[in-house]
Amino acid sequence: MNSQQKGNKEEVLVIRDLYKSFGNKHVLKGIDFDLFKGENVVIMGQSGTGKSVLIRIIAGLVEPDKDMVKVFGQEVDKLDRKELIKLRLKIGFLFQHNALYDSMTVRENLEFPLIKNIRNITQDKINEAVDDVLDAVGLAETADQYPSELSGGQEKRIAIARTLILKPEIILYDEPTSALDPITSVEMNNLINQVKKRYKTGSIIITHDLTCARTTGDSILMLNEGKFIRKGNFEEVFDTDNEVVKGFYDYYFIK
Numbered sequence: 001m002n003s004q005q006k007g008n009k010e011e012v013l014v015i016r017d018l019y020k021s022f023g024n025k026h027v028l029k030g031i032d033f034d035l036f037k038g039e040n041v042v043i044m045g046q047s048g049t050g051k052s053v054l055i056r057i058i059a060g061l062v063e064p065d066k067d068m069v070k071v072f073g074q075e076v077d078k079l080d081r082k083e084l085i086k087l088r089l090k091i092g093f094l095f096q097h098n099a100l101y102d103s104m105t106v107r108e109n110l111e112f113p114l115i116k117n118i119r120n121i122t123q124d125k126i127n128e129a130v131d132d133v134l135d136a137v138g139l140a141e142t143a144d145q146y147p148s149e150l151s152g153g154q155e156k157r158i159a160i161a162r163t164l165i166l167k168p169e170i171i172l173y174d175e176p177t178s179a180l181d182p183i184t185s186v187e188m189n190n191l192i193n194q195v196k197k198r199y200k201t202g203s204i205i206i207t208h209d210l211t212c213a214r215t216t217g218d219s220i221l222m223l224n225e226g227k228f229i230r231k232g233n234f235e236e237v238f239d240t241d242n243e244v245v246k247g248f249y250d251y252y253f254i255k
């Protein structure tokens with residue numbers, strides 16, 4: 001895939017002037033955004049402010065009203081259907097509710113995207129890919145179990161493995177630590193960082209969890225009323241008197 005070189009950084013996603021409304025509800029009002037290979041960008045902000053809408057647009061699940069979205073150097077609205085499908089395979093989406101198939105074992109859940117998307121893939125290639133992602137998430141021993149037999153944290157890890165199986169170059173994490181206990185959340189944050197290192201992905205992480213933001217975010221963006229109001233590393237974003245930021249996140253509490 002082509003990407004844009006900026007200095008020694010490879011830009012995998014560029015968004016300029018993105019707008020999205022539902023009826024007369026204006027959710028996104030001029031978003032500019034850049035994502036580089038090997039970078040984790042965390043997006044935070046009040047509930048209902050448009051974070052999920054934004055990543056759904058990036059994943060191609062929601063149509064924007066007006067925008068310029070370039071993925072790997074290609075303008076998305078200039079692509080034909082076939083090119084779009086190919087592009088979407090390069091974007092992995094970790095849904096908040098994992099979306100594993102209950103009736104399939106872990107191995108079958110992992111095999112499914114391969115069989116569905118890669119024509120004539122051999123069983124050897126499938127086995128190799130499944131073993132690789134199970135190793136990446138540290139759960140090789142669960143291959144023959146069903147999702148109902150896994151803990152919440154294990155289920156989330158398998159959902160990440162399933163996202164990784166198609167070797168995405170961009171991963172979108174929608175609240176990866178929600179509903180996890182604090183220790184499992186820390187493991188999840190570490191896994192997100194390990195995935196970045198091992199697969200050199202560019203990732204967008206939506207979270208309300210300050211520890212997740214601090215541990216995983218190379219940069220943090222704060223979305224408010226349809227626009228990014230702050231951008232920087234964790235301290236730059238949160239060590240502020242900005243009332244909107246202070247209102248939602250008690251940074252001084254965890255400092």
Ligand SMILES: Nc1ncnc2c1ncn2[C@@H]1O[C@H](COP(=O)(O)OP(=O)(O)OP(=O)(O)O)[C@@H](O)[C@H]1O
Nearest residue numbers: 022025027045046047048049050051052053054208
């Ligand atoms: N398909 C849709 N039709 C109409 N309104 C929608 C649709 N999808 C999202 N919205 C509205 O867009 C706004 C932003 O929603 P979004 O889910 O992106 O918020 P969020 O920032 O992710 O919130 P949370 O932190 O609670 O997950 C909300 O007011 C929501 O009701």
